[in-house]
Structures are given as C-alpha cells and as structure tokens.
Amino acid sequence: MRRTNRKLSVNTWAVVLISSLPFAGVAVAEEQGEAREVSLAQLIVNPLLFEGQRVVARGYLMDAGGLTYLALTREASQTRDVASSVPVARTGKSSRGEVPCLGGYVTLTGRFDEVWGEILGIAEIERAVIWDLEKGRPRECRHP
Helix, strand or coil: HHHHHHHHHHHHHHHHHHHHHHHHHHHHHHHCCCCCCCCCCCCCHHHHHHHHHHEEEEEEEEECCCCEEECCCCHHHHHCHHHHEEEECCCCCCCCCCCCCCCCCEEEEEEEEEECEEEEEEEEEEEEEEECCCCCEECCCCCC
C-alpha cells in the first residue's frame, strides 16, 4: 500500500511539473526582455494579464478626442469605437500637428502598462511598422 501512495505522489509531481512548463517559458521570455506577440482582442478582454510586459500588437491606429488608440478593425477605427480599442501613449506630434501612421494598419511593439492614470495600454512604443495593405509591404513608421 505504501508503494501505491508513492506512485501516486510521483504521478502528481509529474502533472504539476508538466503543467508548469508553459509558465516557465513565459518567465524566461520576460527575463530576456522578448516582446510577446498578442492579439488586440486579448489585450482588450484581459488587460491585467499583460500589465508590465513587452508586447507586439496589430491594429488600426486612430485618434479619438485627441487620444490615440489601436483599434481592432478598420470599421472600429473609422467610427472611433474606443470599446474595441487599446489606448496608445503619444509623446508628441509631427511638425504639422499630425500623428504618424494615423489611420493605417500598424504593428506596435512596446510595454503594456499605465497610459493615462490607471488605464492600461501600450505605454512605451519601441517600434511602429505601418503595413501597405495594397502592396503587402511594411515600412517603418516614426511614432513620436
């Protein structure tokens, strides 16, 4: 009987070890500072899960009431639907007063953290790439 309990114990530890492997990968990625590719839907639905992490997200860059957002769809961008968008920190404008990449389909790499007060969004933009959907080519976008 003692042997059976020991086998159960070994099996239990095996399950715990195997189930923790995905989390170990996330910890290693965070320590190495790698950006985690996430869907915009994931950021909208569960923003606390990504707080403080470097992320790569794609969407349509829009302006709503003087604030910048990354919208899930082109329609959400055109109607300024902030409910299906993630806030994006903006540190400035171009010399003509416009935000680079605005209205385009972009890939943003940056830290997901507090943007305005306690509101979570892409707070520190490291890289912005705008996609030419007709030509299928990316180009670097200078986000202020």
